[in-house]
Amino acid sequence: xxxxxxxxxxxxxxxxxxxxxxxxxxxxxxxxxxxxxxxxxxxxxxxxxxxxxxxxxxxxxxxxxxxxxxxxxxxxxxxxxxxxxxxxxxxxxxxxxxxxxxxxxxxxxxxxxxxxxxxxxxxxxxxxxxxxxxxxxxxxxxxxxxxxxxxxxxxxxxxxxxxxxxxxxxxxxxxxxxxxxxxxxxxxxxxxxxxxxxxxxxxxxxxxxxxxxxxxxxxxxxxxxxxxxxxxxxxxxxxxxxxxxxxxxxxxxxxxxxxxxxxxxxxxxxxxxxxxxxxxxxxxxxxxxxxxxxxxxxxxxxxxxxxxxxxxxxxxxxxxxxxxxxxxxxxxxxxxxxxxxxxxxxxxxxxxxxxxxxxxxxxxxxxxxxxxxxxxxxxxxxxxxxxxxxxxxxxxxxxxxxxxxxxxxxxxxxxxxxxxxxxxxx
Amino acid sequence: xxxxxxxxxxxxxxxxxxxxxxxxxxxxxxxxxxxxxxxxxxxxxxxxxxxxxxxxxxxxxxxxxxxxxxxxxxxxxxxxxxxxxxxxxxxxxxxxxxxxxxxxxxxxxxxxxxxxxxxxxxxxxxxxxxxxxxxxxxxxxxxxxxxxxxxxxxxxxxxxxxxxxxxxxxxxxxxxxxxxxxxxxxxxxxxxxxxxxxxxxxxxxxxxxxxxxxxxxxxxxxxxxxxxxxxxxxxxxxxxxxxxxxxxxxxxxxxxxxxxxxxxxxxxxxxxxxxxxxxxxxxxxxxxxxxx
Numbered sequence: 001x002x003x004x005x006x007x008x009x010x011x012x013x014x015x016x017x018x019x020x021x022x023x024x025x026x027x028x029x030x031x032x033x034x035x036x037x038x039x040x041x042x043x044x045x046x047x048x049x050x051x052x053x054x055x056x057x058x059x060x061x062x063x064x065x066x067x068x069x070x071x072x073x074x075x076x077x078x079x080x081x082x083x084x085x086x087x088x089x090x091x092x093x094x095x096x097x098x099x100x101x102x103x104x105x106x107x108x109x110x111x112x113x114x115x116x117x118x119x120x121x122x123x124x125x126x127x128x129x130x131x132x133x134x135x136x137x138x139x140x141x142x143x144x145x146x147x148x149x150x151x152x153x154x155x156x157x158x159x160x161x162x163x164x165x166x167x168x169x170x171x172x173x174x175x176x177x178x179x180x181x182x183x184x185x186x187x188x189x190x191x192x193x194x195x196x197x198x199x200x201x202x203x204x205x206x207x208x209x210x211x212x213x214x215x216x217x218x219x220x221x222x223x224x225x226x227x228x229x230x231x232x233x234x235x236x237x238x239x240x241x242x243x244x245x246x247x248x249x250x251x252x253x254x255x256x257x258x259x260x261x262x263x264x265x266x267x268x269x270x271x272x273x274x275x276x277x278x279x280x281x282x283x284x285x286x287x288x289x290x291x292x293x294x295x296x297x298x299x300x301x302x303x304x305x306x307x308x309x310x311x312x313x314x315x316x317x318x319x320x321x322x323x324x325x326x327x328x329x330x331x332x333x334x335x336x337x338x339x340x341x342x343x344x345x346x347x348x349x350x351x352x353x354x355x356x357x358x359x360x361x362x363x364x365x366x367x368x369x370x371x372x373x374x375x376x377x378x379x380x381x382x383x384x385x386x387x388x389x390x391x392x393x394x395x396x397x398x399x400x401x402x403x404x405x406x407x408x409x410x411x412x413x414x415x416x417x418x419x420x421x422x423x424x425x426x
Numbered sequence: 427x428x429x430x431x432x433x434x435x436x437x438x439x440x441x442x443x444x445x446x447x448x449x450x451x452x453x454x455x456x457x458x459x460x461x462x463x464x465x466x467x468x469x470x471x472x473x474x475x476x477x478x479x480x481x482x483x484x485x486x487x488x489x490x491x492x493x494x495x496x497x498x499x500x501x502x503x504x505x506x507x508x509x510x511x512x513x514x515x516x517x518x519x520x521x522x523x524x525x526x527x528x529x530x531x532x533x534x535x536x537x538x539x540x541x542x543x544x545x546x547x548x549x550x551x552x553x554x555x556x557x558x559x560x561x562x563x564x565x566x567x568x569x570x571x572x573x574x575x576x577x578x579x580x581x582x583x584x585x586x587x588x589x590x591x592x593x594x595x596x597x598x599x600x601x602x603x604x605x606x607x608x609x610x611x612x613x614x615x616x617x618x619x620x621x622x623x624x625x626x627x628x629x630x631x632x633x634x635x636x637x638x639x640x641x642x643x644x645x646x647x648x649x650x651x652x653x654x655x656x657x658x659x660x661x662x663x664x665x666x667x668x669x670x671x672x673x674x675x676x677x678x679x680x681x682x683x684x685x686x687x688x689x690x691x692x693x694x695x696x697x698x699x700x701x702x703x704x705x706x707x708x709x710x711x712x713x714x715x716x717x718x
Binding site for chain 2: 006014015027089090091092093094095096097098099100101102103104105106107108110112113116117119121122126129130133134135136138139
């Protein structure tokens, strides 16, 4: 195999805060100091000179290194703000790195967005040529693939209508179709699959898979673990600007979804960063655990047995907590929701709850098959979101002889278990 | 498919097609990339031309109305009311020649000066040689210029028939060179300003105003001989002066003349501005997304 992309100690710094006011005079001072051989007067001692004068700098990427082989589909995973998009921006040459370098073999095309440069007054045909040229195709390339593009986008009838008259679906389909027919040797894609209806998304994903199978190299940045898993064989996890983990896509996805620091012995507190907490904060969830008759207090539960989820919360003194609604959602380790238990469903919102306490959600028969699952917590007061934690930690469902026959419940049997079914013949 | 792809790729061990680094060499201008993007340049030209006048009633007629009205206003205010000298040439043609030439230069500079600001959205999402945008602006303005120039020639013919004494001469053959010099000056100044506006937005307001002021320091309205002695050096230092003078002399003749050293000065100025502009533009292009 040949290495087609080699990323070496790539770093990117951004300056925080207001850019613009007073920079001319500051720039002059910096320039004057440099001219006399003096150090930059605005640089803090102990930081290297990266051309940043005032304000704090943050490293969106720091010393990221990895290589991509030819024909490989690499999924780049990370939370919001981890640096995925910055990495893709550098790869697509939209912005330059601060340190380090990227070496590339072959033509690279990146899709940070579809429909870039579409002009609303031009027709579909005209925009296809324009957009193709912006993405790096020659006029001849577009002419050759024109029919294919139009039929992929399913806009044959409207190809000579200005795109401002298109429905948003048609617009996006045409935009993606142009991009999908680029035929570069390396394709870098950022979440563009999150467009269009489900049917078209499937088509896009299919097209991407096709591209990967043709021996082209694909870099795919996404939050959607399902599409990352189905498209990529290798993964790269980026956390706070550093690549912390790379390997087979399943391992990387698991690593991303089950950060090891969440679960420690006898510590049931919710460990999350600020960016993973939403809502106005009238209620803050602090800890959660499960009580199982046999396994006791912990983050383990037996399949198809009774158990209780307990959630500890706090609020600011003096806050009036009336009409509180609570939802416990359980997601699989790809982030897909499996079930929700909401107080709203059963008309049992809490009329009034104290400043702090422990909420309980009881299941008579916990219906999940063995595996690892994620807890998602949500609370609202009078329809206003007060707290949402999309990943409050994981728990384990332990295998049990559910049917009393010693059979069933292997991984290919699905994630949900039902006991009350029967078979018959008429 | 797989085999053809592999064959087409020059995948030897040490050869990298592209290296992305923090700072490029100052003189690595990547003009080859720009040449490869010529299809894109032409599509931009065509887009601007087609899209600009869509949903207007008069359409491309606007190309003619603008210089015509300016000339009429100039003739009225500066010719009839203020009675400024025109060196013996018909006032209408005198002002029109100045206006047509000046409006090409002024359009080039003001539109290229906005390159980064108006294309932030596009530049932020996809890479192509950024110079394609200013270059396409020069070319699409050339179309406007050609139309207005044709209008000027038509009026010349009309005035000649009416018995005005005009002396068009062989200097007319210099027109392409003059256009090139104006395009170069417009591009050079425009991309320098556009590069600086990514950080200092003030320049955006300054540019339209500055170009307007510069017009009064160019013999568009007054022939060079009528400028007061004290201020004449400003007019002579202005690289646009020899261009306007030469153009007017070539088509209308009259009191002016062609001063070759002055033209050479403009040419040198143009080359310097284009080189400096391109270097700065290339420098800014790499990271402008972080500061704009």
